[in-house]
Amino acid sequence: MNKTSSHELPAWLWLWLVPVLLIVQLIVRAISPEFANTHFSGELGIVENITVVILIPAIFLSLYLVANRRYLPARWMPFWYGMLGLACLYFAGEEASWGQHWFGWETPEGFKALNDQGETNFHNMSSWLDQKPRLIVELSAIIGGVILPIIRKRRGIVYPEGSWQALFWPTWICLPVSLFIGLIKLPDRLIGGQNIPYPFNLRVSETQEAYVAMAFFLYFASVAIRVYRQKKG
Template structure:
């Protein structure tokens, strides 16, 4: 849809504090709520730790995308913080690559492995997957979102190499789909573990 938008509409959708960043925060917060729900449903210490960490991480992402409320309440960034923040915002991910690029790379790898490779292996080569992690493997339902994220990453790489751009600020669109993937993943996990519990009760 955005390929056919005017430049003004793209800027409106993708500007700092715009529609896309608000959607990113919405899906990250939704993933946090869903992960807390999963935390209550699942059984076993390590599974509970997995979803608790997912909830904390998703809450952190949501807060960062909104600059912890700056885009809503429009407060001014303190001068001392503005000096060390790349975009002069009250967040952490623009202070260091360790809080921005590194976590993003980890999440991107997670989408590729958890959203594409594992579902394919579960379908065609299930014996190759370590069974001790089977409780956190997602199925084919996460693949559409993961494939879209992969396509956006390839488009971004192609644009960097050729100078031909399909999207305006493709990184923002990619982040949106990664956060949406996390939300979908947790929903799939909730459904998976509910089914397991129901089967055990029969």
Template structure:
């Protein structure tokens, strides 16, 4: 398992974040909850920036190396750009606190935090965040991080599907990084520790999109074999 310089820096950065988070979590939980991981503070902004970086990376690829590539490749890259842009916007409630925008009556009445975002909506007495962004996302993550890499190497149709739609396949050290992150976050005592997990999610996914197992799909020469 060989890591390039960027990957080493990324993991070193993650290590620093977790060391600091663990330190604050055990020594100053009030500061951890009310400042470090609070709305519009360090961790939340870090997550939003990482998600936005992934979106911009996808758009950069779409506008610079898509010439001659298949329609499915372009669709895949475009959808990922939209997905992570949506995630970044949701993370900071689309900038409403930054610009002082009041939530509409609908969001005030149906959003757990009275904010303009979808992940905190309450439907039928249940938070969308818990149903979709926690439970379903966790299942999807397990499939993506563990099942897909195995099937990608063993089943041709899975490989062809992933490559055709420009789906970055994770390397095992990236999967391990997620598992270690999950364990470390579980150890942190304060309630808002999952904000740190989201930040780690953003950093690791940025590394996945930069250096996936099937990185050749983002090379100009790959195009000819995709149609």
């Protein structure tokens, strides 16, 4: 069995490509601080837009899984993947303020009065729509994407092919991106962002969001490739 089939996806996608986003930012910030400040950060920055770009195929992969629900081992699984797909749609829409960042319309007065950044989105209206969901995602990545795969590996647990457990739980390929999600804010929390020297004091929230988008994509792609292989017999 080759590495691609044993890990569902090629290693360059789930292992080697994952750190590139962080490494490129650090290199560009070290070489050209002005370019990095202009083009990487902010609502129209590269990192913010990469997040939306990654979420688009993730949404289509969730639709693929729902459309091929007869190949899923449990009746509730299409609803699970559909719910996550809707979460990705919401995530992408909120990141782009539902198109406001690209098309530049004025924020409706109702949103402006409630939104602490005056934008057309919901996550800047309440911590229940921003910080708390972010914390849930972090914990889910650490537990489901890091701790459980390691436990299964150490105990030699292998779910039967085609079982709901095999398709529901993140596999080993989600571990690298989950590590980045769980650890990227750790320096800020331990010593404070103001104490981190340049070029390492980047806006980690934006980068973390991009890694969350990657995690959704890799999770869906992992399941979709196995469903596709099952279809082909």
